[in-house]
Amino acid sequence: MNKPSKYEILGKSPEFETLLRSLDIASATDVTVILTGESGTGKELLAHHIHKKSRRHDAPFVAINCAALPEGLAESEFFGHIKGAFTGAVSNNPGRISMAEGGTLFLDEIGEMCLDIQAKLLRFLESGEYQPVGSLKQRHANVRLVAATNADLRKKVENGSFREDLYYRLNIIPFHVPALRERSGDVELLIPEISKRLASEYQLPAPVYNKAAMDCLRRYSWPGNIRELRNLCERMLILFSGREIHDGNLPREIRHQQQSRWTFSLPDSGIKLDELEQELLQQALEKTNGNQSKAARILGLTRYAFMYRLKKYQLQ
Amino acid sequence: MEIGYLGAFLMGLFGALHCVGMCGSIMGVLTFSLPMETRKSPAQLMGYLSYYSLGRILSYTLAGAVAGGFGAGLLFQISPQYGHSILLLTATLLMIAVGLYLAGWFPAFARIEKAGAPIWKKLEPLGRKLLPVSSPLQAVLYGMIWGWLPCGLVYSALFIALGQGSMLQGGVFMLLFGLGTLPAIMATGIFADQILRFSRNPQLRMFAGVLLILFALTGLILNW
Numbered sequence: 001m002n003k004p005s006k007y008e009i010l011g012k013s014p015e016f017e018t019l020l021r022s023l024d025i026a027s028a029t030d031v032t033v034i035l036t037g038e039s040g041t042g043k044e045l046l047a048h049h050i051h052k053k054s055r056r057h058d059a060p061f062v063a064i065n066c067a068a069l070p071e072g073l074a075e076s077e078f079f080g081h082i083k084g085a086f087t088g089a090v091s092n093n094p095g096r097i098s099m100a101e102g103g104t105l106f107l108d109e110i111g112e113m114c115l116d117i118q119a120k121l122l123r124f125l126e127s128g129e130y131q132p133v134g135s136l137k138q139r140h141a142n143v144r145l146v147a148a149t150n151a152d153l154r155k156k157v158e159n160g161s162f163r164e165d166l167y168y169r170l171n172i173i174p175f176h177v178p179a180l181r182e183r184s185g186d187v188e189l190l191i192p193e194i195s196k197r198l199a200s201e202y203q204l205p206a207p208v209y210n211k212a213a214m215d216c217l218r219r220y221s222w223p224g225n226i227r228e229l230r231n232l233c234e235r236m237l238i239l240f241s242g243r244e245i246h247d248g249n250l251p252r253e254i255r256h257q258q259q260s261r262w263t264f265s266l267p268d269s270g271i272k273l274d275e276l277e278q279e280l281l282q283q284a285l286e287k288t289n290g291n292q293s294k295a296a297r298i299l300g301l302t303r304y305a306f307m308y309r310l311k312k313y314q315l316q
Numbered sequence: 317m318e319i320g321y322l323g324a325f326l327m328g329l330f331g332a333l334h335c336v337g338m339c340g341s342i343m344g345v346l347t348f349s350l351p352m353e354t355r356k357s358p359a360q361l362m363g364y365l366s367y368y369s370l371g372r373i374l375s376y377t378l379a380g381a382v383a384g385g386f387g388a389g390l391l392f393q394i395s396p397q398y399g400h401s402i403l404l405l406t407a408t409l410l411m412i413a414v415g416l417y418l419a420g421w422f423p424a425f426a427r428i429e430k431a432g433a434p435i436w437k438k439l440e441p442l443g444r445k446l447l448p449v450s451s452p453l454q455a456v457l458y459g460m461i462w463g464w465l466p467c468g469l470v471y472s473a474l475f476i477a478l479g480q481g482s483m484l485q486g487g488v489f490m491l492l493f494g495l496g497t498l499p500a501i502m503a504t505g506i507f508a509d510q511i512l513r514f515s516r517n518p519q520l521r522m523f524a525g526v527l528l529i530l531f532a533l534t535g536l537i538l539n540w
Contacts, residue, residue, distance in 0.1 A: 014426035014468075017433070021465065022341045024440060028447040029349035173344040184423060308519065 009042070009049055010190055013183035019175060020049070026173065027053035032125070034110075034170050035148040037177030038293060040227030043148035044108055046177060050146055051104040059103030062096050067112035074117045076133045079124075085134025097130055097141050105143045110170065111151035111162060122166045145170075152292070180222040180229060182302075187218050187229070194233045205242035212247040220254050223297050278313045281306070285315075320480075323411070324473065324489045326531060328496020330524035331414055331469040339497075340504035342462065343368070346455075349448040365502055367452045371459020372501075373494030376470065377487045379463075380477040384486015387478030403479030404536065410472040411532035417468065419525025425468055432466035439464050 009020070026033050027050040035043040044063060051061040069077055076085075080095025097105060107113070113121070124130045125145065129138045147170055156162035180187065191209060199206035209217070222228055232254075236245055247255065284295035296306030309315075332339075346368055347355070354360045391399035416422035443461040446454050463470075473493045477486040 014429050015423075017466075018426070018429070021436065021440075022345075025342050025443070025447075026345045028444040029345055030448070031345050031348045172348050173341055175341055184426075 009045055010193055011183060011186050012189055013178075013186045015178045016183050016186060019046075019177060023050055023175060024053055026050060026175070028055075030054075030144050032145045032147070032170060032172055034172075034174050035146070035177055036174050037148075037150060038179045038223075038225055039150045040225030041177040041179060042226050043150075043177055044106065046175075047104070047106040047108075047146040047148060051106075051144075054104065054144065056103045056144055060100050061104050061106065062100035063106040063108060064096050065108045066117075067109040071114050074114060075120065078117060079120065079130045079132050081133035082135045085132075089134065093132075095130075095132060097124065097143060098132075098139070100143045101141050103143065105145050107145065107147040109149060109151075110147040111149040111153055111156050113162075115161070115163065118163045118166050122163060122169060125166075125169050150293075180225045181220075187220075187222070188214060190226070190229055191217060191233060194230055195237060198230075198234055198237050199241070202237060202241075204237060207236055207240040207243055207245050209236075209245045210247075213245045213250055216247045216250055216254060220257055221297065221300065274313075277309065278315065281309055281313065281315055321489060321492045323531060323535060324476070324492040325496040327411065327414065327469070327473055327476075327528065328493040329499065330496075330528050331418060331473075332497040332500035333418065333521055333524050339462075339465075339467075339501055342465075343501055343504045346449065346458070351448075351450065363452065364449070364455050367455035368459040368462065369494075369498055369501060371456040371461075372463040373459075373491060373498075374456070375460045375463025376473075376490040376494040379470075379474055380480075380490025380493070381483045381487035383474045383477040384480045384489065385483035387480065387486060388482050390478065391481070400479070407476040407479055408532045408536040410475055411535075412529050414469060414472050415525040415528035415532065417525070418528065419522040421525070428468040428471050429466040431471060432464065435464055436466050 011017070011020075023033075023046060033047075033050060035046055037043060047063070048061055051057060064077065066074075076089075076093060076095065078096055080093045080098055081089050083089055083092050107121075120130065124141075128140050128142065130141065131138055153162055153167050153171065157164045157167045180190075191214070192206075195206045195209075217232075224231070232251070235251075236249075240249060280299060281295070284299050285292070287298065288294035292306060292310070293303050296303045299306065301309070343365070347361070347365065350361070350364055354364060387403065391403065393399075394402065413422060413425050417425035439461050443458055446458045446461070449455045449458055470493075473490060477489045477493075480486045480489045
């Protein structure tokens, strides 16, 4: 039996299949693509899918997590350096762009890239040219760029942490990756499939989720998306290998989301529902430092429903 | 008033708000994969965007003609007396379903797209061979393939085209449906980001969905 690739994409929901079809078309071109969506939705997997389906599939796929790069090392990581360029540069480093020559460069969490590197990246995107640290020579690379972010780049442009010119250069064709809760029917499909794969990896018999457990999981909002689902499957495999899992066996946070945790009781004097709603919206924004996607999630709303309410109460 | 040609146009016009999510990205890809000199010339760019849509609408028209011809035979088989009523009722229900889907109240309707997945699997590799597009003919041919991209809205329109009575009427129905989709899809090719944001506006989608539902119900009441 063939071992499933770590890059295999799972999902049969219409929302996800629609995205895959659009990405297949994009992969046949060299257009810069940006994948937006919540954390854990599988953006790197999709970037790899674009690469594998493209004419560049035999060349390297190089991924960089922009949030994980220390500011001082970022330039050297991207563009490379020559020996002696700075203390500690004991040998030449070709840099990730050079490593991706002919292939695809995937920039994850591009919203976290520092402004200095943004300017250099923009220049590279426009001309294909870059300069390694310590070198006077311009180099040229033929690389297709795929970027991803879970941040609202437009907002970052507004607060000055993301260059407007780079935003327009990258945001040519945005593809929104749906959150797991927006993918109808995928939770039921993914849980047994991922459990089966993990079971073979750990060489343990896979557990079986009974109907009540599956119903509970289907209703859960999965704020951590596929990453959270995979972690749950791993945890359940280790704890309940070969056994049946009931809803009572599921972690508290999942079970509790199903139950009413509402302790509020209506006072005799009554309340103004509109005021209460506004207060909750404001509290959610404060709790999430103004992150509207997260604020929507903790209120159990879609981002659009949340935005609609913000607009309604002129809270924006 | 029946769910006739005006209905087809309105279905395309309002329904395309839903398509912008998928077809808008595709139009964006097709636009930006054109050579730089073509993109820099507004006349040439508009020309290519029109070729893509021409191909797409040609495919819709062809499919509509086949559906119209098939539907005419089907009507004759069922009996002209009840066949029309059955098709009218089905068409109304489908249009209501599209309206509910558009308004965000019936997301499961998207499952209808699975019906066309096998055809798309065969056509998609042909489309890849045409990319990147570098001539008007290639653009029309790519548009023709794009016309078969699985889409719940197109399938609903095709089903309604079944009841149009003849190949010609079925073809015209789908032609008008395709023309209705033009404003949103063409605009997406030019103002991709702004149109995407606009099309995701829940109030706008709800308004368009309710309008389609009302139109379908009015057609049913007037023709029953």
